[in-house]
Amino acid sequence: MPLYKNTHLDIDVNNKSDRIEWGHARYQATFRPDQAYEMCIQWAIASGNIVAELIIGWFRKAQTCRLQMVPIPADPLALPFTEKSDPLRGPIYVPLNEEPLLRGKSALFEGFPEDTWLERLFLFQEAIVGRFGFIKCTVESTSHAADVGDHLYVHVTGNMFILIPTTVKSEQKGLRAKPVNKLVNAGRYPVHPEAAPSPHEGYITRHVDVKNRDCYDTSRRMGFLWSWNHMISKKWKGSQAPAAGDEVFQIRMLRDFKHFCANHEQRLSQFWDQCWEIREKATGIKCC
Known part of the structure; x- marks a missing residue:
């Protein structure tokens, strides 16, 4: 089984934008209660405020399920492997x-x-x-x-x-x-x-x-x-x-x-x- 699965993502769930908001979601294929679960949002065409509203909505729904949702960087360790590393x-x-x-x-x-x-x-x-x-x-x-x-x-x-x-x-x-x-x-x-x-x-x-x-x-x-x-x-x-x-x-x-x-x-x-x-x-x- 692959570690991640992919799906299309409707970013503008409230239909506030007058243009196409196009995104993808990657999520772990298996959920384990003793481990952290990761979801990744990727987008090519999206408004910043629309994406933020979507994430906050997910965060509130996670609270109702007694789950804690937090953002993490794409590279948690940020090791200096390249000249562009922070x-x-x-x-x-x-x-x-x-x-x-x-x-x-x-x-x-x-x-x-x-x-x-x-x-x-x-x-x-x-x-x-x-x-x-x-x-x-x-x-x-x-x-x-x-x-x-x-x-x-x-x-x-x-x-x-x-x-x-x-x-x-x-x-x-x-x-x-x-x-x-x-x-x-x-x-x-x-x-x-x-x-x-x-x-x-x-x-x-x-x-x-x-x-x-x-x-x-x-x-x-x-x-x-x-x-x-x-x-x-x-x-x-x-x-x-x-x-x-x-x-x-x-x-x-x-x-x-x-x-x-x-x-x-x-x-x-x-x-x-x-x-x-x-x-x-x-x-x-x-x-x-």
Whole structure:
């Protein structure tokens, strides 16, 4: 089944325009209540006020269905891949401090098959973003267009995005991975030489510590890309079902997320222990 479906769109639903208003709509083929649902409006001939009136009408109808509708940019991360990229919208790299979690181990998931380490790391990162109120946001302009396994998430308020750069794709979950061919000096985690690198790795590389050469090892560098949703204006925040949170709330969220990933007050270590406890209860196997 295709990710998106297309249909013609009647933009001038109230027949206010004296000319032809011509548009198309792209919408996700499958709705999942635990994920964000995307609809895209495209038009070749349309008046700005007519389009705005249509979107506001949809927004009001969504409220009656107890759904929250917010606008998002076509490229939520706005990474500087081209000369026309907006430098003021570049995402923020938030590193994940794994050192307190090793506890004498040479690798974070030592004791498990090495060909599952990357997937286990991704699942742990996904649990972290879920803890902070982020849900899956499948946007065609990210992983599906680049053919990589990057996973995008949006906050339930609609104010923030998080991307987990990884080579683990959604369709690989539950499937047994092929044996990993280790490279020389590969570091702590196995590297798949045939896997296409994420297009976001170059951006992350520029934000790691230049003095620490280990940070440039793709197999060791881990973290998140954080971006704001600048399309939520006061009109959306002041509605009956607002995209909650002002700038103070957004800054507080980012600060709290950074502190968590840096293991301030042992919060990351405590969450790591809780994840192990849940696994032990589910499997009945005691882990060290």
